[in-house]
Amino acid sequence: xxxxxxxxxxxxxxxxxxxxxxxxxxxxxxxxxxxxxxxxxxxxxxxxxxxxxxxxxxxxxxxxxxxxxxxxxxxxxxxxxxxxxxxxxxxxxxxxxxxxxxxxxxxxxxxxxxxxxxxxxxxxxxxxxxxxxxxxxxxxx
Amino acid sequence: xxxxxxxxxxxxxxxxxxxxxxxxxxxxxxxxxxxxxxxxxxxxxxxxxxxxxxxxxxxxxxxxxxxxxxxxxxxxxxxxxxxxxxxxxxxxxxxxxxxxxxxxxxxxxxxxxxxxxxxxxxxxxxxxxxxxxxxxxxxxx
Numbered sequence: 001x002x003x004x005x006x007x008x009x010x011x012x013x014x015x016x017x018x019x020x021x022x023x024x025x026x027x028x029x030x031x032x033x034x035x036x037x038x039x040x041x042x043x044x045x046x047x048x049x050x051x052x053x054x055x056x057x058x059x060x061x062x063x064x065x066x067x068x069x070x071x072x073x074x075x076x077x078x079x080x081x082x083x084x085x086x087x088x089x090x091x092x093x094x095x096x097x098x099x100x101x102x103x104x105x106x107x108x109x110x111x112x113x114x115x116x117x118x119x120x121x122x123x124x125x126x127x128x129x130x131x132x133x134x135x136x137x138x139x140x141x
Numbered sequence: 142x143x144x145x146x147x148x149x150x151x152x153x154x155x156x157x158x159x160x161x162x163x164x165x166x167x168x169x170x171x172x173x174x175x176x177x178x179x180x181x182x183x184x185x186x187x188x189x190x191x192x193x194x195x196x197x198x199x200x201x202x203x204x205x206x207x208x209x210x211x212x213x214x215x216x217x218x219x220x221x222x223x224x225x226x227x228x229x230x231x232x233x234x235x236x237x238x239x240x241x242x243x244x245x246x247x248x249x250x251x252x253x254x255x256x257x258x259x260x261x262x263x264x265x266x267x268x269x270x271x272x273x274x275x276x277x278x279x280x281x282x
Contacts, residue, residue, distance in 0.1 A: 001168025001230050004183040005276025006150060007217035008263070027142025031280045040145040044185040044277035046270075047145050059213060059253050059261055060240030071212065071260065072200060076148035089142050099201030112200050119212065120200055122149070129187075135146025136185035139172045 009073065010048040012055035013117050019049045022116050025093035043134040072112075074122040076131040080109045083123045087111045090121070150214065151189040153196035154258050160190045163257050166234035184275040213253075215263040217272040221250045224264045228252045231262070 013019040020030065020038045031046075032039040038049040050058075077083050083101050090113040091097055101111030101123065110124035129137050154160040161171065161179045172187075173180040179190040191199075218224050224242050231254040232238055242252030242264065251265035270278050 002216075002218070002223070002227065002276070004164075004169050004181040004188050005216045005272075006147070006183055006186060006188065006214050007265070007272050007276050007278045008213070008215035009147060009150070010213040010215065010263075012212060023145075028145050039280060041280050042145040042147055044273075044275075044279070045147060046278050046280055047147065055213065058251075058263075071153060072149070072151040072196065073147050074149035074151065075143075075146050077143070082143070086143065110199075122151075122199075124148070131146075131148050132185075134185075135143070135148050137148045137187050138185070139180060139182050139187055 006045050008046045008048055010050050010055065011115070011117065011119050012052040013049050014052055015116075016049060016051055018116055022094050023049070026090055026095070027093075043132070043136045072120050072122050074110075074124050075135060076124050076126055076129070076137055077135075078125065078130050080125050083109055083111060083125050086123050087113065090123070095121075147186050149187045149189055151191050151196065152256070152258065152260050153193040154190050155193055156257075157190060157192055159257055163235050164190070167231055167236070168234075184273070184277045213261050213263050215251075215265050216276060217265050217267055217270070217278055218276075219266065219271050221266050224250055224252060224266050227264050228254065231264070236262075 028040050030038050031041040040047040087101050095113035095115055098112035098114055101109055104110050108124055108126040110122055112122050114120050131137050169181050171179050172182040181188040228242050236254035236256055239253035239255055242250055245251050249265055249267040251263055253263050255261050272278050
């Protein structure tokens with residue numbers, strides 16, 4: 001059986017234009033845009049924005065609230081200064097502040113924001129697993 | 142400003158042991174296990190399992206349901222047969238079936254399952270963006 005992999009992360013959104021504008025304002029450049037979906041190329045995976053109703057049909061859960069329970073998507077950076085800069089840029093772009101970046105009990109530094117649909121992004125510096133230039137993390141690497 | 146990246150995907154879970162056993166039964170090998178967290182090394186990012194209450198504290202959302210709205214994590218495979226095999230293995234491991242793999246209107250093939258906490262995984266074959274051996278996807282690559 002193949003091991004763990006994430007090829008796409010698709011965020012259901014209430015308003016595709018609003019969400020695209022938020023991520024563009026945060027500094028992201030779309031790789032593909034249509035009336036139905038926006039794709040951003042990330043580190044070996046693709047982040048997509050997709051209408052809530054379309055996502056519900058795709059998931060086969062048309063009757064569900066589509067709440068997935070708790071989940072965090074984390075963006076790791078090599079320095080606290082970069083975490084601070086990306087955090088401030090998120091707020092400027094219209095993100096909601098959940099937790100300002102602060103030292104963590106595991107020896108790192110992290111803050112949390114939510115995008116316009118409540119998707120939670122952690123912005124973190126982890127000295128034990130520094131990311132590659134594209135944000136990739138290899139444990140113990 | 143840095144571009145799109147996902148360094149970690151952390152799934153909040155109600156029962157860490159149950160969730161670890163589910164993913165191990167699905168064929169995944171943990172890279173790190175403690176009493177608080179389980180990490181799996183994926184394609185340039187890390188998938189973590191973390192207790193719901195701990196995640197709520199980390200996110201700075203102790204009062205929230207922690208529902209993140211709709212989201213899909215997709216695992217892409219080069220063939221329909223692999224999608225079918227991973228789908229069946231998920232059900233055998235205890236996943237809930239949301240949608241059996243079927244041809245999609247965009248020319249691919251995909252199915253959906255939910256893990257024990259309702260986190261949604263899509264298992265897909267996309268002939269236009271075939272994944273690398275580790276599941277990585279580069280648009281137009």
